[in-house]
Amino acid sequence: xxxxxxxxxxxxxxxxxxxxxxxxxxxxxxxxxxxxxxxxxxxxxxxxxxxxxxxxxxxxxxxxxxxxxxxxxxxxxxxxxxxxxxxxxxxxxxxxxxxxxxxxxxxxxxxxxxxxxxxxxxxxxxxxxxxxxxxxxxxxxxxxxxxxxxxxxxxxxxxxxxxxxxxxxxxxxxxxxxxxxxxxxxxxxxxxxxxxxxxxxxxxxxxxxxxxxxxxxxxxxxxxxxxxxxxxxxxxxxxxxxxxxxxxxxxxxxxxxxxxxxxxxxxxxxxxxxxxxxxxxxxxxxxxxxxxxxxxxxxxxxxxxxxxxxxxxxxxxxxxxxxxxxxxxxxxxxxxxxxxxxxxxxxxxxxxxxxxxxxxxxxxxxxxxxxxxxxxxxxxxxxxxxxxxxxxxxxxxxxxxxxxxxxxxxxxxxxxxxxxxxxxxxxxxxxxxxxxxxxxxxxxxxxxxxxxxxxxxxxxxxxxxxxxxxxxxxxxxxxxxxxxxxxxxxxxxxxxxxxxxxxxxxxxxxxxxxxxxxxxxxxxxxxxxxxxxxxxxxxxxxxxxxxxxxxxxxxxxxxxxxxxxxxxxxxxxxxxxxxxxxxxxxxxxxxxxxxxxxxxxxxxxxxxxxxxxxxxxxxxxxxx
Numbered sequence: 087x088x089x090x091x092x093x094x095x096x097x098x099x100x101x102x103x104x105x106x107x108x109x110x111x112x113x114x115x116x117x118x119x120x121x122x123x124x125x126x127x128x129x130x131x132x133x134x135x136x137x138x139x140x141x142x143x144x145x146x147x148x149x150x151x152x153x154x155x156x157x158x159x160x161x162x163x164x165x166x167x168x169x170x171x172x173x174x175x176x177x178x179x180x181x182x183x184x185x186x187x188x189x190x191x192x193x194x195x196x197x198x199x200x201x202x203x204x205x206x207x208x209x210x211x212x213x214x215x216x217x218x219x220x221x222x223x224x225x226x227x228x229x230x231x232x233x234x235x236x237x238x239x240x241x242x243x244x245x246x247x248x249x250x251x252x253x254x255x256x257x258x259x260x261x262x263x264x265x266x267x268x269x270x271x272x273x274x275x276x277x278x279x280x281x282x283x284x285x286x287x288x289x290x291x292x293x294x295x296x297x298x299x300x301x302x303x304x305x306x307x308x309x310x311x312x313x314x315x316x317x318x319x320x321x322x323x324x325x326x327x328x329x330x331x332x333x334x335x336x337x338x339x340x341x342x343x344x345x346x347x348x349x350x351x352x353x354x355x356x357x358x359x360x361x362x363x364x365x366x367x368x369x370x371x372x373x374x375x376x377x378x379x380x381x382x383x384x385x386x387x388x389x390x391x392x393x394x395x396x397x398x399x400x401x402x403x404x405x406x407x408x409x410x411x412x413x414x415x416x417x418x419x420x421x422x423x424x425x426x427x428x429x430x431x432x433x434x435x436x437x438x439x440x441x442x443x444x445x446x447x448x449x450x451x452x453x454x455x456x457x458x459x460x461x462x463x464x465x466x467x468x469x470x471x472x473x474x475x476x477x478x479x480x481x482x483x484x485x486x487x488x489x490x491x492x493x494x495x496x497x498x499x500x501x502x503x504x505x506x507x508x509x510x511x512x513x514x515x516x517x518x519x520x521x522x523x524x525x526x527x528x529x530x531x532x533x534x535x536x537x538x539x540x541x542x543x544x545x546x547x548x549x550x551x552x553x554x555x556x557x558x559x560x561x562x563x564x565x566x567x568x569x570x571x572x573x574x575x576x577x578x579x580x581x582x583x584x585x586x587x588x589x590x591x592x593x594x595x596x597x598x599x600x601x602x603x604x605x606x607x608x609x610x611x612x613x614x615x616x617x618x619x620x621x622x623x624x625x626x627x628x629x630x631x632x633x634x635x636x637x638x639x640x641x642x643x644x645x646x647x648x649x650x651x652x653x654x655x656x657x658x659x660x661x662x663x664x665x666x667x668x669x670x671x672x673x674x675x676x677x678x679x680x681x682x683x684x685x686x687x688x689x690x691x692x693x694x695x696x697x698x699x700x701x702x703x704x705x706x707x708x709x710x
Contacts, residue, residue: 088488090453093463095439095482100356103130109483109493110562117499120520124151124348124497131351133161135320135344141521144548146528146535148521150320156344157316158324159194159231162384166191168362171389175220176408178267178395185220190227197228199312200303204291206258208233208317211326213257213289214372215248215275215282217241217266218394221295221305222372223381225261226325233318235340237326240371241266244638245278247336247585249285254338254530255326256288261305264298269396276300320344321527327375327471329541329582336582337537338530341474345523349475350382357467357479357495358440360416362387367409368442369397369419374579375471376418376444388416397423402432410437418442420578421452421466425609428455436460442467442480445578447566447707449609450489465492468566470552471580472542473524478556478564490563498522502556507546515570516556517549525550567707568605572664575603576613577642583664586615589638595619595627598654601645602668605707612704615645616654616667623650649697653690655680666691671698672706 095101103126104112116123121139128135137153165172165187172190175183185193201212212229216222216238226236237255239248241263252260260283264276276298283289283300292302321342329337354360366383367390370376383390391414397405409417415438424443427434428451441456443466456464465480468491477498478491486492494500502514529538545551553571558564574581583601590599598618603611619627628648635644655663666680676695682688 088450089485090457090488091461091463091486093482093484093486095359095463098359098482099130099361100359100482103127103356109481113494113496113562116496117520120497124523127348127352127356127497131355133347133351137320139523145521145525145543145550146538150342150523151344152319152321154320154344155318156320156347157231157318158343158347158385159227160316161347162227163191163194165362165384165387168387172384173220173223174365174389174391174412176391176393176412177219178270178399180404180408182412183220190224193224194227194231195314196310197224197305197308198231198314199310200308201228201234201259202232202312202314203310204259206232206234209235209323210259211235211237211255211257211288212259212261213252213255213286214238215241215260215262215279216295216372217263218370218372218377218392219263219295220392221261221263222377223384223390223392225293226381230318230324230343231314231316233316233322235323235326237328237338238372238377239328240373241273241275241278242268242371242640242642243373244640245281246588246638248278249282250335251328251338252282252286252289254335257286258288259291259293260286260289261293261295263295264300265296267395269399318343323527325378326530327378327474328373329471335584337532337541339472339526340528340530341524342527345525345527346378346382346474347385349473349522349524350379351385352496353379353475353479354383354388355386357476357481358416358442359482360386360388364388364415365391365413365438366416367391367393367414367418369393369423375469375474378474379476380418398426402427402430402434406434406436410435414438416440416442418444420445421448421609422446422578422611424448424452424456428452428609433459436462439463440465440480444468444476445580446575446611447568447605448489449607452609453486453488467491468554468564472526472552473522475522475524477518477522478566484562487563490559490565492564493562494558494564500556500558502558503546503549503551507549511558511560513555513557513567515545516552516554516566517546518552519549569603569668570665572602572668574601574613575605576611579642581639581643583662585639585643586635589634590617590631593631593634595621596631600651600654600662600664600667602664602671604668604671604701604704607705607707610704612701612706613645614647614649616649616651618652618654619650623648651690651693653687653693655688655690655694656686667694670694671701673698673702
């Protein structure tokens with residue numbers, strides 16, 4: 087079975103919580119009685135819940151502990167008397183800033199008071215256009231404290247993608263970093279900030295982290311003596327996260343104060359064994375849900391070690407020396423980061439306890455690479471922006487098996503379904519059969535929950551279909567094989583095909599287009615763009631397409647190839663057939679990959695059937 091490691095963690099919170107019982111029995115009990123499970127979890131961490139969980143007729147109608155007063159920031163700042171640091175910030179120049187727990191409390195209350203003074207009230211939205219620094223964390227905590235809703239888009243997103251997200255959430259305050267470094271290059275985002283302010287009409291005030299040519303308040307100059315008290319309930323909004331935009335504008339998903347608190351203390355405290363003795367670091371930007379996940383380490387009193395920049399710059403040695411110098415105990419990154427280290431031939435040494443990865447599957451060879459020089463608890467995790475947690479996760483009580491994830495999380499009724507909606511032990515669709523508290527309470531601008539229902543509940547009746555291929559083994563370990571839907575996942579960062587189509591639709595000579603991503607066995611990711619043109623393809627057209635993508639989305643989102651096709655496959659309802667094309671190119675049985683009768687132009691698939699011979703030489707990840 088390939089056991090690589092057995093965690094030797096005594097007295098873990100997981101061990102205490104399940105009272106030394108068998109994990110698999112504890113898991114079964116947790117999904118058998120969700121109300122009892124979540125109440126016992128809250129009690130274990132000293133949180134009082136009032137009311138109960140009540141399953142509605144469907145997922146969206148379920149209710150969670152409606153009578154509970156609870157506030158994320160209040161729980162974080164209960165740790166203000168802890169010794170040590172709340173945040174250690176590191177940038178590419180390896181400069182550091184350390185913030186004590188008491189300093190964090192003072193900064194958060196100061197900003198929260200100021201936000202009230204400039205007119206913010208419970209329910210208003212505060213937006214960040216900001217890099218991964220301490221200002222982002224302080225801003226989020228201050229917004230949460232006064233019942234405002236946080237939302238954030240990082241600066242590596244193209245301007246169009248930023249504006250389309252903020253125009254949905256309508257923030258009243260924008261908190262922005264005008265300057266930052268990445269990969270040794272200085273970036274000035276002043277003009278982008280000005281464009282955001284003009285385009286997002288709801289913005290009334292701007293706070294910047296550095297003095298610049300914008301009518302704004304400077305973060306470090308803000309002072310307030312306003313008395314601040316929280317007044318939030320379990321189901322009040324905490325933050326807005328955005329989907330990748332596969333079928334048009336990104337879905338703006340609102341998650342609750344209490345739902346996130348419960349999910350994150352479970353995921354981080356029980357499953358990742360994070361505590362006040364931990365130093366927790368995850369390589370992420372502020373748009374990725376892993377930033378939100380990482381910040382919740384503060385709920386458990388851990389120190390966050392945050393890195394602002396490219397971990398490959400100025401060199402791998404410098405980055406890993408900084409990690410070990412700062413005594414990071416829990417380190418995580420997107421799986422492609424570790425694949426990249428392996429391919430570069432760099433052998434890192436980590437002196438902490440846990441290494442995690444997410445964003446895409448970790449190939450077995452990368453497990454071998456990490457264990458070549460490290461005796462460490464390695465446990466990839468998997469979840470999604472839509473629930474902002476991991477439902478396939480780590481476990482300090484279980485062995486690490488090569489190429490697999492350790493277990494399904496407590497309270498997550500995850501299963502694998504075949505195309506008929508029946509449970510299977512073969513590879514199937516990852517589904518969640520009962521609600522989880524961090525699922526969105528609603529989408530913005532979604533009358534009747536239509537987009538919400540279409541996104542997750544249109545495939546199987548009243549069962550959440552997540553869009554991953556999964557296999558669950560008899561011992562409870564899991565393999566995720568990649569996306570079953572059309573979301574792209576290049577270099578561990580998910581983005582929707584809709585972001586590409588909105589650009590391509592404006593480009594001369596492009597009649598139609600389709601883009602897919604193919605996971606390869608070696609951990610690489612192949613992302614071809616297929617275009618239907620009104621002329622023959624040439625270097626100028628390809629260059630123009632790539633330049634427009636860089637301008638709107640960024641360099642990391644450029645496709646590997648631009649390929650001319652006779653036609654783009656469409657369903658009878660006019661939808662591009664991205665998933666069937668991905669299946670064909672991934673080696674799926676052709677007769678089961680698509681339904682000719684559901685197509686406007688079934689002959690268009692012949693190109694992709696021929697093209698797959700070329701892709702098969704790249705060894706796409708097979709579904710067994």
